[in-house]
Amino acid sequence: MDLVIRDARVVDGTGAPSYRADVGITDGRVAEIRREGDGPRPTGARTVDADGLALSPGFVDMHAHSDLALLRDPDHSAKAAQGITLEVLGQDGLSYAPADDRTLAEVRRSISGWNGDGSDIDFDWRTVGEYLDRLDRNFDGRGIAVNAAYLIPQGTVRMLAVGWDDRPATAAELTRMKELVDQGMAEGAVGMSSGLTYTPGMYANDAELTELCRVVAGHGGYYCPHHRSYGAGALAAYEEMVQLTRNAGCALHLAHATMNFGVNKGRAPDLLALLDDALASGADISLDTYPYTPGCTTLVAMLPSWAGEGGPESVLTRLADDATAERIRHHLEVVGSDGCHGVPIEWDTIEISGVGAPGLAGHVGRTVAESARLRGEAPWVTARRLLVEDRLGTTILQHVGHEENVRQIMRHRVHTGGSDGILQGEKPHPRAYGTFPQYLGRYVRELGILSLEECVAHLTSRPAARLRLPDRGRVHEGYRADLVLFDPATVAAGSTFDEPRTLPVGIPHVLIDGRFVIEDGRRTTHLAGRAVRGTGRRAPA
Numbered sequence: 001m002d003l004v005i006r007d008a009r010v011v012d013g014t015g016a017p018s019y020r021a022d023v024g025i026t027d028g029r030v031a032e033i034r035r036e037g038d039g040p041r042p043t044g045a046r047t048v049d050a051d052g053l054a055l056s057p058g059f060v061d062m063h064a065h066s067d068l069a070l071l072r073d074p075d076h077s078a079k080a081a082q083g084i085t086l087e088v089l090g091q092d093g094l095s096y097a098p099a100d101d102r103t104l105a106e107v108r109r110s111i112s113g114w115n116g117d118g119s120d121i122d123f124d125w126r127t128v129g130e131y132l133d134r135l136d137r138n139f140d141g142r143g144i145a146v147n148a149a150y151l152i153p154q155g156t157v158r159m160l161a162v163g164w165d166d167r168p169a170t171a172a173e174l175t176r177m178k179e180l181v182d183q184g185m186a187e188g189a190v191g192m193s194s195g196l197t198y199t200p201g202m203y204a205n206d207a208e209l210t211e212l213c214r215v216v217a218g219h220g221g222y223y224c225p226h227h228r229s230y231g232a233g234a235l236a237a238y239e240e241m242v243q244l245t246r247n248a249g250c251a252l253h254l255a256h257a258t259m260n261f262g263v264n265k266g267r268a269p270d271l272l273a274l275l276d277d278a279l280a281s282g283a284d285i286s287l288d289t290y291p292y293t294p295g296c297t298t299l300v301a302m303l304p305s306w307a308g309e310g311g312p313e314s315v316l317t318r319l320a321d322d323a324t325a326e327r328i329r330h331h332l333e334v335v336g337s338d339g340c341h342g343v344p345i346e347w348d349t350i351e352i353s354g355v356g357a358p359g360l361a362g363h364v365g366r367t368v369a370e371s372a373r374l375r376g377e378a379p380w381v382t383a384r385r386l387l388v389e390d391r392l393g394t395t396i397l398q399h400v401g402h403e404e405n406v407r408q409i410m411r412h413r414v415h416t417g418g419s420d421g422i423l424q425g426e427k428p429h430p431r432a433y434g435t436f437p438q439y440l441g442r443y444v445r446e447l448g449i450l451s452l453e454e455c456v457a458h459l460t461s462r463p464a465a466r467l468r469l470p471d472r473g474r475v476h477e478g479y480r481a482d483l484v485l486f487d488p489a490t491v492a493a494g495s496t497f498d499e500p501r502t503l504p505v506g507i508p509h510v511l512i513d514g515r516f517v518i519e520d521g522r523r524t525t526h527l528a529g530r531a532v533r534g535t536g537r538r539a540p541a
Helices: 101-110 128-136 154-161 171-186 206-218 234-248 268-280 312-320 322-335 358-363 368-375 379-389 403-410 431-446 452-459 461-466
Strands: 003-010 019-026 029-035 047-049 054-057 059-061 084-089 147-153 191-195 222-226 251-254 285-289 295-298 350-354 395-398 415-417 483-486 509-512 515-519
Touching: 003 483, 054 452, 059 415, 059 431, 084 509, 101 154, 101 312, 128 147, 128 171, 147 154, 147 171, 154 171, 154 191, 154 206, 171 191, 171 206, 191 206, 206 222, 206 234, 222 234, 234 251, 234 268, 268 285, 268 403, 285 403, 285 461, 312 322, 312 379, 322 379, 350 368, 358 379, 368 379, 403 431, 415 431, 415 452, 415 461, 431 452, 452 461
Parallel strands: 003 047, 003 054, 059 084, 084 147, 147 191, 191 222, 222 251, 251 285, 285 415
Antiparallel strands: 003 019, 019 029, 054 483, 295 395, 350 395, 483 509, 509 515
């Protein structure tokens, strides 16, 4: 063998009881698993003593925002150190392929708060296939830090075909969008995402989304919506996505599934009952969550959808006009904008986590309400100033979640893990650096919400099945050696809201294709990650 991991507690990803074994690796795959007492032990060119450690498949981050981070950062310890060996990019309906020159400039501007403005990136791709190829040949052909799969972003597709207008697509525009989705799936995307509280994707009606989902289903992919409300209309929004995908014959994966805001306190059972009924009648549904209560997005995302029509420059023009800005304030504070999930905004729940303009750094770590009090002005005045002076680049944490909802949803049988990790900003959400060890440390060891075997299945084999990856997600002979060695007694997220960029503890080794990307707790120089492409094949009629 190239490598033998000796005396590990194998948590194989299936949910079955763990067992003690030696695991041999050759040519990037698990070549032999020899349980304790089952004959001669494998030998190898190198041996790692794993006594006291659990060996599991590599973790799959089903909701990642590393679309540019993987291209600019060969280290990427934020994810690699957590044991993540595969990230799913292209989330929330907004990413960088497919695109043309106009759309690329618009999307770079609109999600600079998620990924930076991209001024350090050579955007030498336009199609999904070219983006995936770029991942593979990045850093002089050495690849990327961890593996990556890609979802076609429906909002970007709408930008290309329709623009930023709040109106139904014409027949010709819908045909163009279907062609773009078909091409992206054929080139290796695993599905399609939407951000239905983000412009311009939110302007699509159900008929349009259904037609696009039919194309995705034809390739065996799945639809991953950030649906229309996590607040006042949350349950109806979930039901809309379930019905839409059933009409389209498409698998559904619910992004960062939760029930937020005061109106949804204690309502997780309502969501789970909806999902159970759909699953019992044959629906193909999964979901992901992060194990924290606050959310994270951009401040501009809170605005009503009509304020976003026309794109970023139109938003700034509206904010500069006093009468229009007052109308925006009224929708935010009194009506409850669709950008804020139909709930009137509470400025003391909106914490500034990052800014693009250095002169605004003093706001970071404070809520909008706190910053307003220090300035002696109304919260909307402060928020408007931030939006304008930061050119819409401000990121926020939104403290509107409920712990009991988080715990109940993570126990569901179709649950998977996703960090929704935004790596930009001075004080990003700690989930970007801590989601997977937080599951293992807090929710398994400390709280007992899940057993170790159950939790590992949630983070490995379940997402691999959703992605239709036949040789990942389990510790099994013949499977790829994407593996994590961690100490169940000490594994924990180091990141906190005060120190969000602290790496986890208790994860000494991480391997991708049998190569150490984390060894003895330190990042190696290996770039073992590659683009993981969908099959690109149409499902049988």
